[in-house]
Amino acid sequence: MQTFILNNKKLITLLSGFLIVSGFFSRFVFGNIVVLQTALIIASIIGIAPIAIQAYQALKVKVISIDVLVTIAVVGAFLIQNFEESAIVTFLFLFGHFLEQRTLNQTRSAIKELTEMAPERALVQTNTGEFEEVDVDEVEEGDVLLVKTGAKIPVDGTVLSGEGYINEASITGESVPVTKTEDLNVYAGTILENGTLQIVADRVGEETTFGKIIELVEEAQDSKSEAERFIDKFSKYYTPAVLVLSFIVWIISQNIELAITILVLGCPGALVIGVPVSNVSGIGNGARHGVLLKGSEVIHDFSRVDTIVFDKTGTLTAGTPTVARKETYGEDSEEALNYLVSVERESDHPLAKAILEEIKATKNYVVTETEVIKGGGIVAQVSGHRVTVGNVTLMHKEGVKLSKRAQKDIKQAEEKGHSLVLTAVDGELRSLMGIKDQVRLGVKNDLKKLKELGVQNLVVLSGDNQGTVDAVASELNLTEAHGHMLPEDKSAYIKKLQEEGQIVAFVGDGVNDSPSLALADIGIAMGSGTDVAIETSDVVLMNSDFNRLPHALGLVKATASNMIQNIVIAVGVVLILLASVFFSDWMNMSIGMLVHEGSILVVILNGMRLLKYRLPRSRETEQVNKVKIK
Structure with missing residues (x-):
């Protein structure tokens, strides 16, 4: 019965709303108070059912949730025969939950889009030399596959023969097709827009770059930052405190309706949901733009970085000497x-x-x-x-x-x-x-953006000779440049910066510089999702595109700011509502619940703005992109 009720919350919400509207229609059009009272009583009873079940489930695990507060408030209003308040509060709570889930689902749209991009079928060469269509899960490493125009690449592999244009937006975030010929690598989830290719499978299933991207983003969206953990802990004590406050008010004032109203107004819904929705939206935006942020904690630390240390070859330079x-x-x-x-x-x-x-x-x-x-x-x-x-x-x-x-x-x-x-x-x-080795196209402008975003020190460390490193540093206006650096020297230098109180990000290729990537406060790997890059770093810039670094930093700063905004909104609304109970005559349960649900939607919509975040592009960047396309 409990499962049936919870599975039909939308229907219950709709029916509750219909009864309330019908009751007031009968009251004001036909003057029938009996129909109004009956409709409100039924709406209260069916409306409180799913809320009470969720409250019971929370109490079973010794948690006093928002559902517990609302259940007590509605039952209290029902017992004092304030059926109007009990019916409207349950409807608003259920309707607000429906809207929350609908809008929250949109913040996870990046994962949904990625999952939908995952290939399901593949043409595999049989022993007779013919190609047979099979489920992608049946493909094994070493299999030869045929990919036709318009099809998704089913695995990470190497082109054996053929030529075509592939849209790698699912991997790199860029929609401009890339030419693929013999011996070049292709990635699962990308789309062959034109041509025919035969490829050999190098990595299949969850081991593909695309599979690891989905896994990483899912893990990141489910992870909790320090702020979220604090709010969870705060809510654990805050919610019972509201219950105690309501009881004290009832004892002192003997006003049960006032006590019930405090229960409703003190619900910390917006506070609980505000930070997670910002994190999820920020991580989702990164996934769409070729930036993998490995968790909410990364967002917090990355947003505070004041020093970025770079490896030279393949990072600041093109890596094709x-x-x-x-x-x-x-x-x-x-x-x-x-x-x-x-x-x-x-x-x-x-x-x-x-x-x-x-x-x-x-x-x-x-x-x-x-x-x-x-x-x-x-x-x-x-x-x-x-x-x-x-x-x-x-x-x-x-x-x-x-x-x-x-x-x-x-x-x-x-x-x-x-x-x-x-x-x-x-x-x-x-x-x-x-x-x-030529300096990457547009990297000078990208470094300028990093400084505009608040990075104070830009340092290059390289195993190359000092003259070469100085030449690159001079061309790019870097703060410091150090050559003849072994991997352990780079790690020691990063540790020295951290001991001086600097928050350090290290940008490298994810292979030779794995110790530095692990030691830095934030390790940023340049690479097309290589195993070492994904395992060692906190952030992966797909396709080794340096232009994604300013976007990543701007995004985490916007996300951190968005979290603070949501906390201020949530706490501010609760304080205003509670003050209104004691210092005004117009506040009641229904208005309080309406404002409460409204505040939840406000913080969700505020967080969802991050899904559309883009770093403003300068004229220099536009010119560089035109050159790349040509």
């Missing part, structure tokens, strides 16, 4: 370059990729006993030779002597902002590669 200078030393330089290429094939570092694109080896060698020197480079055995590939620090560590010419070349390259890759064979320097 090219060789700008090449020098060789000693005899048989071609053989030394072949050794270099053979060693760099063992690395996935961006600088290694630049070297491989620049140098075409005439001979390949087997590399053995490879040792990666953290923050330095690689030492390996190649055809019986000890080959050292890395920066100047590694050369010194290995005892490699640098000639005057080499020292001059190094100095010139560093002054031009080049990253250096030196190669030594058996302790002798054989080559120098000066590699230049």
Whole structure:
């Protein structure tokens, strides 16, 4: 019976409203008071049923909820035969709950939209070479899939053949189609707008980037911030306090109607719902714009950040460096370059990729006993030779002597902002590669926005040489720049800033800088949802789009401000209502309940404004976006 009543709350609300309207219609049109009284009594009884059930369920777990206060108030009004108050209060409470649920569902629309984007079917290649349509849950890693025009990509995978334009808005927040060809990655939930692709499944189900985005946003929306935990604790004691206050007023004044009115007016509904709706809306907005905020606590901490520390390569720079200078030393330089290429094939570092694109080896060698020197480079055995590939620090560590010419070349390259890759064979320097990585398009304007949003210090930490780091810092007007930094050096520097009282966010690629991401007050990962980025960081900027960082900071500041607004509205309304009971003649239960439900809707609608939040764009940003589209 309880389940039936609770499942039909909408019908009960509608019937209660109909009875109240019908009763007053009979009273004022036909002068029939009996019909009015009967209608109000029935409306009171059916209206209080779902509220009383919820109150009983709350009391079973030793919680004095809002439903308990309303139930006591309505029963009291009914017993003193104030049927008008009891009927109207129950209707307003039920109708207010209906409106709350309807508007709250809209704040979770980001999750609903993401879930609806999830692919359900896939065309999988069978043993005969034909493609068969199956449920997406049946797809396994390594399967070959066919995706046709208009279809959703069912898994994270790599293109085997074909070409097409894919809308990656579900992953990156950008609706501009991206061209996909052989060997490029595709993501589940994105849409192939034109073309046909064959892909091999790399990650399936919940392990896909899209699956993890949904999981993260759901967890974030369900998490509670410090403010929410405080309000939950406050409500736990506040609600019984209202009950006690009402009882004391009744004992002193002997006015049962006044005591009942206090029960209704003291309900903390808007206070309880105000902060969660702000958090949910803020997180939902982030999900729509390619910013994953991992919980309400992140919003609180991120909004207070005054120092942002950046990794250089792949964060402030595009991460696609090219060789700008090449020098060789000693005899048989071609053989030394072949050794270099053979060693760099063992690395996935961006600088290694630049070297491989620049140098075409005439001979390949087997590399053995490879040792990666953290923050330095690689030492390996190649055809019986000890080959050292890395920066100047590694050369010194290995005892490699640098000639005057080499020292001059190094100095010139560093002054031009080049990253250096030196190669030594058996302790002798054989080559120098000066590699230049371009600053990200539009990043200077984005950094300017961060300062406008209240960030005081912008710092770059890099394992690169100081000259290169200084060149980037000068171009971008950064506060500080430090080169030759190992991962542990970066962590130590962040700890130093925190000890000085600064609230620090670290922005990195989520792989090499995972210690710093974990140590910082807020870790922000640039990346297309890689495993390490999602696991280590507090915030993920999808598709490595730096432009999302100012939006993320502006969003969390707006969300934090919105929470405060809702708390002020909720507390202010309760204080005004309670004051009106004692210092005015017009306040009663019905008016109080109407204002109470109205305040709940106000804080919900105020929180929902965050769903439409967008950081104002400057002219520079518009110009950058036009260039990107072209």
